[in-house]
Amino acid sequence: xxxxxxxxxxxxxxxxxxxxxxxxxxxxxxxxxxxxxxxxxxxxxxxxxxxxxxxxxxxxxxxxxxxxxxxxxxxxxxxxxxxxxxxxxxxxxxxxxxxxxxxxxxxxxxxxxxxxxxxxxxxxxxxxxxxxxxxxxxxxxxxxxxxxxxxxxxxxxxxxxxxxxxxxxxxxxxxxxxxxxxxxxxxxxxxxxxxxxxxxxxxxxxxxxxxxxxxxxxxxxxxxxxxxxxxxxxxxxxxxxxxxxxxxxxxxxxxxxxxxxxxxxxxxxxxxx
Numbered sequence: 001x002x003x004x005x006x007x008x009x010x011x012x013x014x015x016x017x018x019x020x021x022x023x024x025x026x027x028x029x030x031x032x033x034x035x036x037x038x039x040x041x042x043x044x045x046x047x048x049x050x051x052x053x054x055x056x057x058x059x060x061x062x063x064x065x066x067x068x069x070x071x072x073x074x075x076x077x078x079x080x081x082x083x084x085x086x087x088x089x090x091x092x093x094x095x096x097x098x099x100x101x102x103x104x105x106x107x108x109x110x111x112x113x114x115x116x117x118x119x120x121x122x123x124x125x126x127x128x129x130x131x132x133x134x135x136x137x138x139x140x141x142x143x144x145x146x147x148x149x150x151x152x153x154x155x156x157x158x159x160x161x162x163x164x165x166x167x168x169x170x171x172x173x174x175x176x177x178x179x180x181x182x183x184x185x186x187x188x189x190x191x192x193x194x195x196x197x198x199x200x201x202x203x204x205x206x207x208x209x210x211x212x213x214x215x216x217x218x219x220x221x222x223x224x225x226x227x228x229x230x231x232x233x234x235x236x237x238x239x240x241x242x243x244x245x246x247x248x249x250x251x252x253x254x255x256x257x258x259x260x261x262x263x264x265x266x267x268x269x270x271x272x273x
Contacts, residue, residue, distance in 0.1 A: 003135070018050050030241065048155075051156045061215045071149060073080045080135075097143055098140065098143055098144075098149065099134070101139060101143070102140075105132060105133075105135070108132050109129060109132050109133065109136070112125050112128055112129040112137060113125035113129065116129065123167065123171055125165060125170070126166060126167045127163075127173070127176060129158050129163050130163035130164045130167055130176070130179070131160075131179065132160075132168075133156050133159045133160035133163060133169050134157070134160040134164075134179055134183060136156050136160075137153050137156035137157040137159075137160060137186060138157075138182075138185075138186055140152065140153045140156060141157075141186060142172065154187065155173060157183050157186050157187050158183075159182050160179075160185070161180060161183040161187075163182070164176050164179060164180035165180065168180065170215070174200075174204060174207045174209075174210065175206075175209070177196070177200045177210070178197070178200070178207075178210050178213055179197070181196040181197045181200070182213060184196060185217055186201050188221070188223050189196070189266055190217055192219055194218070194221075195216065195219055197210055197213060197214040197217070197224035198214065201233075205233075205237065206237045206246045207237070207239035207243075208234040208235075208237050208242075208243045209234075209243050210249060211230050211231070211233045211237065211245075212230070212231065212234040212245040212249050215227045215228070215230030215231040215233075215252065216235065216248070216252070218230055219252060219256065224260075227252070227256065228253065228256055231245065231249045231252055231253050231256075232253070234249045235249055235250075
């Protein structure tokens with residue numbers, strides 16, 4: 001059956017008169033031998049195939065790299081967006097806290113100032129107003145990050161200082177002297193604060209908070225020897241801790257001792273090397 005089929009394929013059909021159908025010239029095509037593709041004529045097709053395969057291979061090789069680049073760009077963009085969001089969130093949190101702080105203390109200050117307007121000789125309202133502005137300014141100082149906020153802090157502390165001055169004109173209170181000196185310190189005038197406290201403890205040597213705050217400012221400005229002396233003086237004049245300074249003073253003395261020991265150990269190690 002296979003050979004018979006082969007014979008049918010090889011056998012030429014008989015001529016058929018197709019009349020006027022327009023297919024009469026097909027008879028001449030039947031007499032042409034079947035054509036074979038020579039190697040030379042196959043070459044363009046092979047080149048095209050090779051080029052296509054090369055493109056596919058190069059694409060497959062570059063695909064992971066391109067994917068990594070795109071991923072890196074997306075990660076970088078995501079990281080930048082995250083950093084920006086975190087910065088905005090931090091700023092928003094700080095601003096929110098400052099707003100809450102201002103709202104809280106402003107209402108207290110307004111109430112006390114109203115009392116002073118109705119009675120300028122109200123010493124309690126005056127000292128409470130000074131203390132309010134000092135506490136407000138001290139707390140706000142920890143969160144101020146812009147020029148405007150820093151200017152706000154300065155204004156608060158200057159108001160506190162002014163009210164302490166007014167109060168001290170008719171009331172010689174030890175706490176007011178110390179707090180007034182702290183206003184100077186928070187305003188950046190460490191020398192002025194030290195001078196005021198040194199003058200005060202010379203006249204009133206038995207007030208522990210004055211010695212403790214003087215020690216703190218000495219320590220902050222790097223004079224640890226004077227700081228240690230002032231702290232010890234605070235413990236000496238208030239052995240029963242009536243002013244509540246003992247815990248703070250003791251911890252600061254321990255800090256100074258630890259720092260000194262660490263420095264000595266470091267120097268000994270350096271000498272040994």
